[in-house]
Amino acid sequence: METAGEVGIKRPDPPVVGKVNHHSIELYWDINNVYKRIGPSNKWFRFSIEEEDVKTHMYGTVYSGYSMKHVVEGLDSSTSYRFRLKVTGHNGEYAYSPVVTVSTTREPMTGEHLHRAVNMNDEDAVLKILQSGHVKVDIPDKLGFSPLMIAAQRGYFRIVQLLIDHGADMNKENGSGKNSLILACFAGHLDVVEYLRQQGASWESRDKGGCTAMHSAVDGGNVKLIEWMISDGCEVDSRDSGSKWTPLMRVSAVTGNTHVARRLIAAGADVNVKDKDGKTPLMVAALNNHERLVRLLIEKGADCSITNEYGIGIAEMAKAFNRQNMVVILEDMKKEIL
Structure with a gap:
């Protein structure tokens, strides 16, 4: 039986798509062992995976070697890519496969996405991330602040509501022991403080220095807020x-x-x-x-x-x-x- 190399290079099938995620695509080829490894390695067929540039429509090599599988990494999420397989014989003859088009998946939601959306006061993005079910509502940032702490401190009332509606813990504390109520009191956001109290936040909470929400409020100096806190029974x-x-x-x-x-x-x-x-x-x-x-x-x-x-x-x-x-x-x- 003659091999493909002895009669010229047979046009290969397009690469087969394996595992795909938001930053990588797995490709493999020659599943039927058409290009057998016969004789010394300098007689083997060489495989190359080439990727099309969407702007120039020119192809660049992303892999070259004797393996029959390659994972293309460092890709953008939710993006289409076009690949072709090049098979080269020991005598320099080569053939290209048809092009295969494959898209990476959407990047999974992370805590970083949620914190970014909260910081931008983007209600739609926050809701979308929370509804995805992939991100915990109380996931802290690098400074130990939960999304609710940030929203309360910045006075993002609707974001505070969304987070609490999705189970955010009002009693969660940052590294210094301050919770969302204490942070909102310092910042002087009366509407947020009222809402947190309605949802059960306690005046008895203290940070690691033993300071209460009233200590925090007087540091912030919002007289209207302090008056309301007093009327609400804060010591x-x-x-x-x-x-x-x-x-x-x-x-x-x-x-x-x-x-x-x-x-x-x-x-x-x-x-x-x-x-x-x-x-x-x-x-x-x-x-x-x-x-x-x-x-x-x-x-x-x-x-x-x-x-x-x-x-x-x-x-x-x-x-x-x-x-x-x-x-x-x-x-x-x-x-x-x-």
Whole structure:
């Protein structure tokens, strides 16, 4: 029996398509063993897989050798590709197969796709990804934020609804222990906070530093949100687990926001509460140079005679930290009170 190489190169069948996914296509050929390996290797038929360039319609070689299978990798998803098989004999004669067209599959949805859609506030894309069933709704990003945390922090109300409708866990925490409610409170998104509360989010949740949603809200400074939180029963004098600061203490230490302080005091915040070092909101506000807040606290009953755990009072503290302006305010306020 004569081999194909002895009578010229027979036109090969097109490559057979094997496994296909979103980035690779498996091709194999000569399933009927037409091009047998007879004699020394320099007499064997050589196979090449060529791919057509969609722009130039020229063919380029993606594989050349003696194997009868090749996986073409690094392809784009949902894209059509055209391949042909070239068989070359030892004498240089060759023949091409008909072209085979095959398309890669759609790229499977991943957590990265979901996070990208949430960050872009793309409701349609988020819904499509969630309905695909391939991505877990609470999958975290590289920073440990779930999609719901991101949506709550950015105030994407409809995205928050979609995620919760698909089972997102409101109690899930990031690396610092902050959940979606705490993040939304800091960012000041009242509509999101209201919705999370309606869905069962608790005011009792705390981050790893023991700070509550109210601590977070006063840092953010949204007075309207804080008023609503108070009306909804959120505690105004909860303490963190480190410095034992209440929300009013955080205002005194961080922002000095008198509008926020007024709301807290009106809701019953203790103006003479002490932290773990025995400092009061007045002392902390004075040391942080919040003049208007110092005046407000004294007006609201802050006791200037209280000392810390070392027996040091506010006037002495102010002088020690070169807060001469605070010394003047304290003396002026004392005269006004007298």
